[in-house]
Every structure is written in structure tokens, then in C-alpha cells.
Amino acid sequence: MTRLKWGMIGGGEGSQIGPAHRISASLDGHFQLTAAALDIDPERGKSYAVQLGVAEDRAYGNWQEMLAGERDRPDRLDLVTIATPNATHFEISRAFLEAGFHVLCEKPLTMTADEAEQIVAITSETGRICAVNYGYSGYPLVRQMRAMVAEGELGRIRLIKAEFAHGFHADAEEADNPRIRWRYDPEQAGTSAVFADAGIHAFHMACFVAGQTPTELSADFASMVGDRQLEDDAMINIRLSDGALCRLWTSAIAVGRMHGLTLQVFGEKGGLSWQQQHPEQLHWTPLNGRTQILERGDAALSPQAVRASRIPIGHAEGMPVAFANIYHDLAEVLRAKKLGSAADPLALDYPTALDGLWSMRAIEAAAKSAKSGGAWVGM
Ligand code: NAD
Known part of the structure; x- marks a missing residue:
């Protein structure tokens, strides 16, 4: 499956909703964060984008630079998510839709109904998608x-x-x-x-x-x-x-x-x-x-x-995020090993082979105990 190229505006480090977009866009492996203008502070936005794996030449200081840099590329973005504060949604959505990009905009779509009507009109004229994140x-x-x-x-x-x-x-x-x-x-x-x-x-x-x-x-x-x-x-x-x-x-x-x-x-x-x-x-x-x-x-x-419903019955919706925490811990520990530094002690709670061993001992002991009428079995 070829990953769709995904751009993001807003949702920088420490923002409320940015991480939720990145987790959800990557969950099924459909989207690859490819270009971004993540922050009101240009330098912070660029460096965080690079940290997230965006190439340096596609990590932008603001959305205007991103539009200029992305609009004529042959490897165009497939979708641009706008996760900035409300007052900026209209201007940014309009600019990207008019430039032919598909958009997923955070709610509320605009500040006024008149602006929203203009966005609807642009989508009808251009055939571009403008989704709104009523997630x-x-x-x-x-x-x-x-x-x-x-x-x-x-x-x-x-x-x-x-x-x-x-x-x-x-x-x-x-x-x-x-x-x-x-x-x-x-x-x-x-x-x-x-x-x-x-x-x-x-x-x-x-x-x-x-x-x-x-x-x-x-x-x-x-x-x-x-x-x-x-x-x-x-x-x-x-x-x-x-x-x-x-x-x-x-x-x-x-x-x-x-x-x-x-x-x-x-x-x-x-x-x-x-x-x-x-x-x-x-x-x-x-x-x-x-x-x-x-x-x-x-x-x-x-x-x-x-x-x-992509998760088995009885497994809460947050299960993939719980799995992600295991990967999050492992990533921290593996990076620390590469750098020869100490890993964050908070990342050390992932289950290890020792937990695997205790589980196997428990299974064998339980089976043995069950066969002997529930007798206590040492582990
Ligand atoms: P926030 O203040 O926590 O974060 C805003 C982010 O946008 C910050 O990283 C900031 O630096 C960046 N930013 C601000 N202006 C920018 C600009 N011009 N260009 C690029 N980046 C810019 O806000 P938030 O709570 O994450 O909310 C952002 C939007 O998401 C709002 O419109 C809000 O209504 C919406 N939201 C939606 C949901 C939902 O469930 N769909 C939940 C929370 C927030």
C-alpha cells in the first residue's frame, strides 16, 4: 500500500489536538507526515516537524511558505490537515483548497456562516474535499x-x-x-x-x-x-x-x-x-x-x-494506544542504547521476557494444579 502524503498546519508540540491527529492518521498506515507548518513560532514548528520525520525542505515556518513550497511539487500532498486556532481556519482552508489540495479542517470550519458558505462553494467548484473533524x-x-x-x-x-x-x-x-x-x-x-x-x-x-x-x-x-x-x-x-x-x-x-x-x-x-x-x-x-x-x-x-470497529469485541477502543505505549517505551530504550545514554526510567515498565517466563510458569502450574484437583503448585 502506498502511503498518502499528508501535510499538517498547526498541532505543534504541546498542542491539545496535534498528537491525536498524528496518532489517528498513522494508525492504519494510510498517511505519512510529509510536510508541515506546525507552530505559530516558525523555528519551533520547523524543528518539531523534522523531529517527527519531515524532510528539512518540507518543514516550514508558516502556512504561506508551505503553500508556496508545496503547490507546484510533482509529489503533491494528498491531504492537508488544519489544526490551528479557529480564527485561522477559513483563510488557510480557502488558500489550500483553491490551490487544489484536499483538506481536513478542525472544527469549527470558519468563524462565520458566510465564510463557511464560501468554503462549500469552493469545494463544489473545484471538486476538492473539505472534511471537518467531527471526530x-x-x-x-x-x-x-x-x-x-x-x-x-x-x-x-x-x-x-x-x-x-x-x-x-x-x-x-x-x-x-x-x-x-x-x-x-x-x-x-x-x-x-x-x-x-x-x-x-x-x-x-x-x-x-x-x-x-x-x-x-x-x-x-x-x-x-x-x-x-x-x-x-x-x-x-x-x-x-x-x-x-x-x-x-x-x-x-x-x-x-x-x-x-x-x-x-x-x-x-x-x-x-x-x-x-x-x-x-x-x-x-x-x-x-x-x-x-x-x-x-x-x-x-x-x-x-x-x-x-477494527478491534475485537471487549477490547476497549484505546487498546491500540496502549500498544503504542509499549512501542513508545521501546523506542526510548533503543535510542538510549544507540546513544550510550541512560533511558528515561519511566520508559522501563514495558513487559520483558521475564514476564513471559512467569506467564509460562503460571500456565504450566495452573494446568498441573487443575489436574490434581486444585492443589497448590509451587512456581
Ligand atoms: P492549542 O492552542 O493547544 O494548539 C494550537 C497549535 O496551533 C499550537 O501548536 C500553535 O503553535 C499552532 N498555531 C497557532 N497558530 C498557527 C498558525 N497560524 N500556523 C501554524 N500553527 C499555528 O489548540 P488546540 O486545542 O489543539 O485546538 C486547535 C484546533 O483544534 C481548534 O480549532 C480547536 O477547536 C480544534 N479542536 C478540535 C477537537 C476535536 O475533537 N475535533 C478537540 C480539540 C481542539
């Missing part, structure tokens, strides 16, 4: 919900309860932290903070699962911490095209809520409930019936859910 729609059981709704298993959808509430912007002492401050600055974040930042995932998921588009909404925005100009809590009612009503709560001040993205869908023939913090199980209650738990990885799920 939670990739969960197998979210796809299962959508498939069940589309198949009519819930009947007409009456009500959707969508939430994305966390408590990480609740500390007034932290309000000036630059990583938090830009999200409440209208210059950088636009007309909305927590709805644009977090609640928009719940909004997208509600529409995605219902298979309906929004027609009108009514919102109550509140700013509860310090002198924030934008909302840190919102309650929104949304009417959807086939008559469903979505009630959406989003908050950044819900202390104790971690990453509370949840969706409940209530139709005339049954209800579904899913929580992103427990993504392996979907609760399905047929009208007047008992609640059933649908497990990710079950071959009897919809083809959409089966396609999205």
Missing part, C-alpha cells in the same frame, strides 16, 4: 445509532438530548492561561466560546444520528467566570427538519464533568443512549421492552458499525 462521529456505536435511525428501528424521532459539558474552564484563577483565554476572546474565537468549541460536537452528532438538518434554534448563553466576553455555558433547543426536537446543554464550568459528550435519542418505537466516556456500549430500549446493551465489535451490528 466523534467515527465511533462505531455512533454509526450504529445513525444506522438504526435510518433503518426506522426507532420510528419517527421525537426528541434528542445532547450534551457536551466539562469543567476545565471553571477555575477563575486559570482564566488568563493563554490556552484558555483565546477561546473566550471574540477576536480569536468568534461569536461563541463553549458552543463553538465543545457543544458543536453534540450538535453535529445529534444531526448526524438523526439524519436531519436543523431548521431553527433558541439559545440561552451564560458567562459565569470573571469578565469573559463569550459564553462558558449554554442551553439550546433546536428543531430539526423531520420534526425532531434536540435539547442541547454544553458547559465549560461543570466541575466534575470530564468530557461529557452524551447522546440520547428518543423515537416513537424506542430509545438509544450513548456516552463518549463509555463508548463501547450502546443502550437500546424498544418501546415497552427491556433495555439491551449493544457491544461494539458484535458482528450482528450494522455494516456501518462493523466497518468502523
